[in-house]
Amino acid sequence: MSSRPAQDEIGYVVKQLQQELRAHMDRALGTHDMTMSSYAALAVLVDDDELSNAELARRCFVTPQTMHRIVGELESAGLVARHPDPDHGRIRRTRLTDDGRARVADCRPDVDLVQDRMLSDLSSPETAQLGDFLARCLAALRDD
Numbered sequence: 001m002s003s004r005p006a007q008d009e010i011g012y013v014v015k016q017l018q019q020e021l022r023a024h025m026d027r028a029l030g031t032h033d034m035t036m037s038s039y040a041a042l043a044v045l046v047d048d049d050e051l052s053n054a055e056l057a058r059r060c061f062v063t064p065q066t067m068h069r070i071v072g073e074l075e076s077a078g079l080v081a082r083h084p085d086p087d088h089g090r091i092r093r094t095r096l097t098d099d100g101r102a103r104v105a106d107c108r109p110d111v112d113l114v115q116d117r118m119l120s121d122l123s124s125p126e127t128a129q130l131g132d133f134l135a136r137c138l139a140a141l142r143d144d
Contacts (some may be wrong), residue, residue: 028110045096
């Protein structure tokens with residue numbers, strides 16, 4: 001156990017950053033009637049359409065049950081559509097609708113503003129370095 005106070009631990013700072021980023025994102029996305037979780041699902045579908053609920057949940061870091069609720073809300077809002085997987089009758093695939101694509105495009109400037117604010121005290125090389133450092137930390141933990 002380290003003798004440093006908890007607030008000096010890297011993991012503690014990373015968690016604080018995650019919570020602060022989430023709060024800022026939820027406020028920014030709230031002006032679009034979105035949450036970070038619903039925006040994340042739509043943004044993932046922009047890059048990789050036709051995902052199952054389980055695949056979408058993994059990519060958004062939520063449980064399948066939570067994603068089922070999120071997708072249901074997005075479907076009710078007309079932002080996604082679901083259809084049966086042609087190869088697996090029990091699996092339903094989710095895809096963006098045109099309205100869903102438009103909503104992501106509408107939200108993107110506000111998402112970028114939050115991220116830009118978070119990185120505002122870093123230079124471009126420092127930002128790139130931070131991304132590299134965090135990716136390497138993630139890879140080290142995933143190597144188990």
